[in-house]
Amino acid sequence: MRNAFAAAVTELAATDPRIVVLSGDIGNRLFDAFRAKFPDRFYNCGVAEANMTGMAAGMALCGLRPFTYTITPFGTTRVLEQIRVDICYHNVPATIVGTGSGLSYASLGPTHHSLEDVAFLRCLPNMTVLCPADAAEVHAAVAAVLTLPGPAYIRLGKKGEPPVHRQRPAFVIGRGITVRPGSDVCLLGLGTMVATAVEAAALLQERGVSAQVVSVHTAKPLDEDLLRECFARFALVAVVEEHSRIGGLGAAVAQWLAAQNPYPPARLLGFAAPDVFLHESGSQGYFRKSVGLTADAIAAEVLRAYGQGSGQARS
C-alpha cells in the first residue's frame, strides 16, 4: 500500500500543483520519483512530527494540499493535538497518511503498533477517516481526498498486500464497496482486513453459508445506507478490523445500531483486537492469529453464531 501511495501522489502531483509531500524522516527511496519530478514540493521534516503536522496546516491555510507521511502512531497519536487544533479546528484540507497501521509493523513492537488510531481520529470534528483495502483503493483514496474541503486521514498497511480488486474500483468517500456478493451473512471489512474477510467468505462458502464482503474503506463518515441495507437483508453482520474493539468501525456500527428504531433483527459480531498491549515479539501473522483475526477463526465464529441464530447452517 505504501508503494501505491507514493505512486498515486506522484501521478496526481503532475496535474495538481497544490500537492506537497511532508515526510517524517521515513520512506527511504519511496519518494525518489516524486522528489525527482517535484523537488520543490517534497520536504523531509525530520524526526519532528508535531512541527510537520502544524506546517501542513499552515500550507493548507494558504491553499496547498499537503500530505504528511510517517509511521502511523507517530503521525497520529503523537501529534493528536496538532491534528485536532491546527488541522481539524481550522478545517483545512491537509491529509495525514499513516503507514504500518494495525499490526502491519507487528514485529517492531507495541510502540509501532497502531490499534487505536481510528478511534482517536474518528472523534475529531471535520475529519474523514479512510482505510483502503488494497493498492487500488489507496490510489482511489488519494485522488478522492483532493476533492474534500477539509482534513482526511488515510490508514495504510505496509507493502505487498494481496489485491482485493481486480481493477480500480469506483471509489466514493462514505460508500462501501461490495467485494463479493452473498446472501446469508455480511462481513464488513476495514482496510487491511478486507482480504482476510474475503478468505473467510470462501471458507464459509465451503460450509454452505453465503457471505457478502464489503470493503468499508470509510470509517467516518459512516455509510449508513449500507448499514440499513445490511441489517435488513442479512441474519448476521460481522465487522472485521485490525484495530482495538474500542472506538473502531465495530464500535461505530454498534453505536449506529443501538440508535435504530425499530431495532433490526440481524445480529452484530465484532472481530477486533482486545484492549491490551501485545508484549511478545512476533509477526503480523502471529499476532493476528493470537487475537482471532484470521480467516479460519472468523469463519468458525460466524458459522457458530449463524447456526445458533438461524439454524440454517448445514454443518
Add this chain to the structure above:
Amino acid sequence: MDHRSPSPPLDELAALARKIRGRVVEMSHAAKTPHLGSALSCVDILVAAYWGALRIDPAQPLDAGRDRFLLSKGHAATALYATLACRGFFDPQLLDRFNCDGGTLAEHPSLQCVPGVEAATGSLGHGLPLALGMALAQRIRGPRFRSFVLMSDGECEEGTVWEAALFAAAQRIDSVLAVVDYNKWQATGRSNEIMALCPLAEKWRAFGWSAHELDGHDLGALRSALTALPDGSGKPVALIAHTVKGKGISFMEDDNNWHYRIPTGDEVQAARRELGLADAPLATSQLPSPPAPLPKGEGTSP
C-alpha cells in the same frame, strides 16, 4: 500586495498603544477574563507590527499576498482584538461583545472569528509551525509574503517551538520572524525558575536563527526590527523583546497576580487615568444592542 501599513510618528504610536491598553483593561473587567498582564506586555509589539511593519490592508483581509501575523500566545487575545479593531479590520463596537454568549470574540481567538485573525491559537507552541507552513507555501506557489509570530516566554518551553526552530534554520526560511514577549513570568511563577530559558537569545542563535534582543516597549526599535525582514542573514529571525508584564498600569507592572486577577471598576478608572485617557463610563452593564453579525470569514485564501 503593494499596500504598506501607515507609519505614523512615534508619539502617535504611543497614543495608539495607550488607547489599546485602556480597551484591554476594560474588556477584562467587563467580561471578567484573566490574562490581563500577558495582554498588556505585548501591546507595543502589536502596535509596531500593525502600524508600520506589516504589509496588510484591512479592506482586503484575505488578500493572498498579505503578510501573516499569528498571535501564538492566544491568551493575549484582547490585545489582538483591540489592535485589529483600532487598525480598521472591524467595528470597534464589537469589542463590547467580547466573551458574550453567542459572540464571535472568545477568550482565545479562532480562525477568522473577525477579519485579521489568521489562526486559532490558545494551545501554546502552535504558531511557529503554522507560520513555517505558510512560509513554505509562499515559497512553493507564491505570492510572496512574510510571516510574523508572537510568542510568550513560557511558550518557549513547548517542544514544538524547538522542532520548528531546527526545521526553519535547516531550510533557511528567512521570511519568518518570531517575537518572544519576554516578560519573565508565566502563569504560576518566574519563567527562568520554572524552566531554564535563560539565555534565551543564545538558544535561538544556537538553533541557527538570527536573534536580536531589544526593549519590547521601545516602539521605534520594535518598528525598525520588525520592518527589517528578511534581515539579510538568510536565516529566520528571532526578536527577544524584553517586556514588563502588566506594562503601562503602575499597579499591575511586574505583578504576576494580574495573570488571573480581574480589575474592579475603580481599578479600570485608575488605569485609564494613568494612561491619560478621559474618564469614561464602563462598557459593561449597559451594552448597546449587538451589532449586526459580521460576514462569515472565508477561512482560507488561496
